[in-house]
Amino acid sequence: MRYYMRLGLPAPIHGPARLHVQHRPGQDAWTNLSGKFGIGPDHSTSEGGVSGTSGGGAGWQMRLAWYECDAEQGGPDERGWAPGFHLYDFQSNNPKGHRYGREQPPQFERWGQRAGTGGLLYAGHWYCIETELKLNTVMAGGAGYLPDGELRAWLDGRLVYEQTAMVFRSLPLVNPPHQPSRLRACRELGVRGLWLNWFHGGQTVNTVDRTLFYTGLAWARQYIGPMVLT
Secondary structure (H helix, E strand, O other): OEEEEEEOOOOOOOHHHOOEEEEEOOEEEEOOOEEEEOEEEEEOOOOOOOOOOEEOOOEEEOOEEEEEOOOOOOOOOOOOEEEEEOHHHEOOOOOOOOOHHHHOOHHHHEOOOOOOOOOOEOOOOEEEEEEEEEOOOEOOOOOOEOOOEEEEEEEOOEEEEEEEEEOOOOOOOOOOOOOOOOOOOOOOOOOOEEEEOOEEOOOOOOOOOOOEEEEEEEOOOOOOOOOOOO
């Protein structure tokens, strides 16, 4: 899948944009400067997909994640976004050894692991984003899955992320009694749709206005590449 994305130029962000929030007595936090973005394949359900519930027979999604740098040390990362796949959602529903949100460090999902390319995105620039998801094999018997899934990302035509031997789904399906208001998993948990997810957080409200622009969406079963103007 390929599309172009630009983060709109925000108002200047400085220290006070990160606020100290008290959820309840004894439980407090600083506001997040992170969230989810992008367009990705999806088979989320009412039983699984978001908030740490992806994987297994419950459902899955492949949102992208962003983390803004506000270290205020004057370095080149300032105000940049560290992008990646939101693999945090793959936790206890997925088989052991593939619970990426618990068993892997945060760097496992981040782009820029190939010579540093794609490690940061900046506001005001158009980027060509391409992602490839090869779902792992599933079967009715045995463990219900094979660890042969693959995940890749390209930025402006350059490979910035690649992981193989991954697991995103397994059988049997989580199959609760039918309720008209709830969405169940179906078939073998293949791609059911595309999800444009633009989300802040997290556990706190957004303190900064942000705008994203998208164009040039294309979906295929093989690598597409950036648009060529003639």
